[in-house]
Amino acid sequence: MIGRFFSEDQQIMFTPYAIILANIFVTFPLAFGVIKPVFDTMSRSLEEASATIGATRWQTFWHVTLPSLRGAIVTGALLTFARAVGEFGSTILVSGNLAGRTQTAPLYIFAKFNEGQIEAANAIAIVLALLSFVIFSVLFFARDWLEFEAQDV
Numbered sequence: 001m002i003g004r005f006f007s008e009d010q011q012i013m014f015t016p017y018a019i020i021l022a023n024i025f026v027t028f029p030l031a032f033g034v035i036k037p038v039f040d041t042m043s044r045s046l047e048e049a050s051a052t053i054g055a056t057r058w059q060t061f062w063h064v065t066l067p068s069l070r071g072a073i074v075t076g077a078l079l080t081f082a083r084a085v086g087e088f089g090s091t092i093l094v095s096g097n098l099a100g101r102t103q104t105a106p107l108y109i110f111a112k113f114n115e116g117q118i119e120a121a122n123a124i125a126i127v128l129a130l131l132s133f134v135i136f137s138v139l140f141f142a143r144d145w146l147e148f149e150a151q152d153v
Contacts (some may be wrong), residue, residue, distance in 0.1 A: 014096030019104060022090035027083045031076030038072040075139055082135040086128055 012018050046068070050060045066073075088106040095102040097111070105124055112121040 018094035023084040027080035030079045034076040035072045
């Protein structure tokens with residue numbers, strides 16, 4: 001459906017753009033799942049107060065709503081990044097698997113495993129696992145730090 005707007009020279013499939021789009025569609029629910037509960041529990045009194053002093057909807061969004069969601073947005077972004085790092089299913093369909101151009105780490109692991117190079121596949125898998133562990137550790141400690149800061153106020 002979208003393809004009809006592009007000429008024959010413009011191809012999205014098998015490019016880095018296709019990988020980015022696929023990861024956005026696959027991982028967006030993780031961010032939404034973190035942001036929506038925070039948004040639902042936010043007090044509307046600050047937004048109403050900004051309206052009473054003449055703020056436009058955009059000003060209220062940028063100066064009241066968005067700062068209130070900052071922690072949830074950062075958490076959602078880190079969760080989606082951690083998921084996108086290991087995404088295999090959607091990227092194998094749209095990437096083209098070209099080494100050095102569109103081959104992602106999970107596709108590299110898959111290729112090395114199929115070639116019988118188990119050590120190379122395991123090495124990259126360990127790096128991905130460590131990266132995800134670091135991301136989740138940052139989230140865990142940042143959450144505790146933010147809760148500690150909130151108690152001091």
